[in-house]
Amino acid sequence: MDAAYNLTDGHCHLANLSSLLPLEPLLAEAGRHGINRWLSSALTRAEAKFYLKQRRPEIRFSAGIHPNYDDCDLNLEDIASLCAEPRIWAVGEIGLDRHGPPLPRQEAIFIPQLELAAEHNLPVVLHIVGHQQRAYEILKGFPLRLLVHGYAGSVEGFRLLSRLDSWFTLSERILKPDKQALLREMVAHGRYLAETDITRYYLQPGESNPLLRLLEVVKRACELAKITKAEFTAAQDRAVAALTEHLDD
Numbered sequence: 575m576d577a578a579y580n581l582t583d584g585h586c587h588l589a590n591l592s593s594l595l596p597l598e599p600l601l602a603e604a605g606r607h608g609i610n611r612w613l614s615s616a617l618t619r620a621e622a623k624f625y626l627k628q629r630r631p632e633i634r635f636s637a638g639i640h641p642n643y644d645d646c647d648l649n650l651e652d653i654a655s656l657c658a659e660p661r662i663w664a665v666g667e668i669g670l671d672r673h674g675p676p677l678p679r680q681e682a683i684f685i686p687q688l689e690l691a692a693e694h695n696l697p698v699v700l701h702i703v704g705h706q707q708r709a710y711e712i713l714k715g716f717p718l719r720l721l722v723h724g725y726a727g728s729v730e731g732f733r734l735l736s737r738l739d740s741w742f743t744l745s746e747r748i749l750k751p752d753k754q755a756l757l758r759e760m761v762a763h764g765r766y767l768a769e770t771d772i773t774r775y776y777l778q779p780g781e782s783n784p785l786l787r788l789l790e791v792v793k794r795a796c797e798l799a800k801i802t803k804a805e806f807t808a809a810q811d812r813a814v815a816a817l818t819e820h821l822d823d
């Protein structure tokens with residue numbers, strides 16, 4: 575039954591997870607549950623190498639200099655050369671984070687990466703925590719397709735970001751009772767898919783396959799937003815098609 579889903583995990587960190595658990599059995603089991611595409615993120619050189627080496631067409635990777643992740647060792651030259659790789663699908667996750675370094679320093683990393691994405695006709699995966707107004711001011715100057723990942727900020731911030739050419743991932747974070755207005759607006763906006771954002775750090779004790787969390791996110795999002803699975807997957811498929819139209823396969 576599950577296998578009819580054809581679900582895409584719209585944001586995850588498979589290379590990071592693979593440093594803790596062997597990935598192949600997790601992917602195989604996820605596939606049996608209908609999860610069969612991953613838009614996965616590289617935030618370190620080692621992670622970028624991981625994606626460049628692996629040959630599964632169902633795993634696409636993005637790479638970016640995160641605004642607030644100490645282990646991120648990628649620099650702008652790395653991003654520039656990764657942008658030329660045929661297997662990369664987007665630049666990111668990049669953005670602004672109110673818990674990060676002073677804003678001018680974040681912008682000095684964020685803006686050149688937007689320029690690289692525009693130059694290579696790649697979408698951008700955004701991590702926006704606070705600073706939605708500033709992010710909007712910067713982003714409206716770029717003709718970019720945007721995937722705003724795991725957004726759980728204010729409804730006003732969502733409305734601002736949704737004026738751009740943007741899609742949103744539904745995450746565990748907006749299944750909480752105080753986020754229902756946001757979830758309903760996101761679903762009504764129609765440009766969404768779901769994510770796990772899974773990394774090795776989020777693994778729970780005794781959890782054998784965190785990739786399966788996507789099933790729960792989709793199930794609960796559908797219940798809470800009162801949409802059918804078919805409506806969800808139709809929106810997801812439109813999102814994936816629009817976001818990956820620049821790719822060959």
Ligand SMILES: [Zn+2]
Nearest residue numbers: 585615667771
């Ligand atoms: Zn992430």
